[in-house]
Amino acid sequence: MQYRTDPKSGERISALGLGCMRFPRGVLGAIDQEAAERIIARAAEQGINYLDTAYLYPGNEACVGAAFEHLGLRDRFLIATKLPHASCKKAADLDRYLDEQLKRLRTDRIDYYLMHNVTSPAQWERLVGLGIEAWIARQKERGRIRRVGFSYHGSAGDFSTLLDAYDWDFCQIQYNYANETYQAGTAGLKAAAGRGLAVFIMEPLLGGRLADKLPDRARRVLDGAEERVLASAAGSVPLDAPAAWGLAWVWDHPEVTMLLSGMASPAMVDDNAAIAQVALPGCLSAGQRAAIGRVREVFEQSNRVPCTGCNYCMPCPHGINIPGCFAAYNASYAHGWFTGVSQYFTASAIRSGHPRLASNCVRCGACARHCPQHIEIPDRLVDVRRRLTPGPVGAILSRIAGRADDTGSGRGAAASSGRGGASRGQGREC
Numbered sequence: 001m002q003y004r005t006d007p008k009s010g011e012r013i014s015a016l017g018l019g020c021m022r023f024p025r026g027v028l029g030a031i032d033q034e035a036a037e038r039i040i041a042r043a044a045e046q047g048i049n050y051l052d053t054a055y056l057y058p059g060n061e062a063c064v065g066a067a068f069e070h071l072g073l074r075d076r077f078l079i080a081t082k083l084p085h086a087s088c089k090k091a092a093d094l095d096r097y098l099d100e101q102l103k104r105l106r107t108d109r110i111d112y113y114l115m116h117n118v119t120s121p122a123q124w125e126r127l128v129g130l131g132i133e134a135w136i137a138r139q140k141e142r143g144r145i146r147r148v149g150f151s152y153h154g155s156a157g158d159f160s161t162l163l164d165a166y167d168w169d170f171c172q173i174q175y176n177y178a179n180e181t182y183q184a185g186t187a188g189l190k191a192a193a194g195r196g197l198a199v200f201i202m203e204p205l206l207g208g209r210l211a212d213k214l215p216d217r218a219r220r221v222l223d224g225a226e227e228r229v230l231a232s233a234a235g236s237v238p239l240d241a242p243a244a245w246g247l248a249w250v251w252d253h254p255e256v257t258m259l260l261s262g263m264a265s266p267a268m269v270d271d272n273a274a275i276a277q278v279a280l281p282g283c284l285s286a287g288q289r290a291a292i293g294r295v296r297e298v299f300e301q302s303n304r305v306p307c308t309g310c311n312y313c314m315p316c317p318h319g320i321n322i323p324g325c326f327a328a329y330n331a332s333y334a335h336g337w338f339t340g341v342s343q344y345f346t347a348s349a350i351r352s353g354h355p356r357l358a359s360n361c362v363r364c365g366a367c368a369r370h371c372p373q374h375i376e377i378p379d380r381l382v383d384v385r386r387r388l389t390p391g392p393v394g395a396i397l398s399r400i401a402g403r404a405d406d407t408g409s410g411r412g413a414a415a416s417s418g419r420g421g422a423s424r425g426q427g428r429e430c
């Protein structure tokens, strides 16, 4: 495993971190504990020493805590988890959440503690008003929190303001070859590193869209690249999959301390660890960077809605599979219209007799405020409807969907969604 140094603490951190948000789940939605433990155990075997979870990932902290106890691995990992700051209405809430997180994780300390999904400096200022700076100092003194940072999904301009608003230890940003100028972007990466912060990367493959879901034309660019081996002083590894290219592109940046990958199986841990071993800063050749530049151009032509499939906007009270709709829409540009329509019909449960189409959106607005990609979801669902169910097809399907509503299934969808008000969509922030 390649290790990089946290410039502020001197801690050695594996270049590859384990993101726990996408642990496998069973049919009823609960995390598959045994599968998660196999992934954590393999990560430890591969030398990964950083693990990222969050209060708001359902069942996740408890799963990690139980895994550490079963496997006896607590001291092999640096644990990162996140404060659901939007739910902190008074100073006592800070203690209440941290107490609960320590209990769930079955530990006495959080190594890297993040303000979860900060999108504007005003959110931090509100916490300052609750006394969070003195609170952090007390927790550090007690050893309950070792380092403090934030995960970020706001604009590039606000990012610099936020960096200067506190003496942060680290930050976590969305970064990949399709997002160089999106959110914090390359400018934010360099600004944070320039201030001496450790920079951790999330969404290095854009929720898989730069991996297995890469458009066919973009994949052909990679398959046809002349230099399909990654070589460095640490060895060599074949660049035989889009994911390998995407991860290597991130690690190529010397400002990156660690990259989080939501690995869903031990085999995926092995694959990514093999690349991490070789992908030192500056590992890509000029030709390989140029190939990725061509892939970026092709990808942007089909990336009509920048949805990463994170599910933070779900559930929709009207039963619409929002990320499924956007995945189908993008697929219609990446892989052809018929492929997109086929995916849309599956995502909309057309065959169930109770379809939930993009046209079922009533613009209630419950979803968009939770989207870290700032997608205007109701407007973009109109685009989905227009492209994937044009003319009479749309009219017929809308009539079917309307009948389903008449049967009361729409109410059932709302009732069964377990909606919990403002805190609901934050449940899967990153």
Ligand code: SF4
Binding pocket: 315, 316, 317, 318, 319, 320, 322, 360, 361, 362, 363, 364, 365, 366, 367, 368, 377, 378, 381
């Ligand atoms: S705005 Fe539309 S998609 Fe969003 S939650 Fe409301 S009905 Fe669902």
Ligand code: SF4
Binding pocket: 306, 307, 308, 309, 310, 311, 312, 313, 314, 322, 323, 326, 370, 371, 372, 373, 374, 375, 377
């Ligand atoms: S919250 Fe945004 S990015 Fe995440 S699944 Fe919903 S629309 Fe996509």
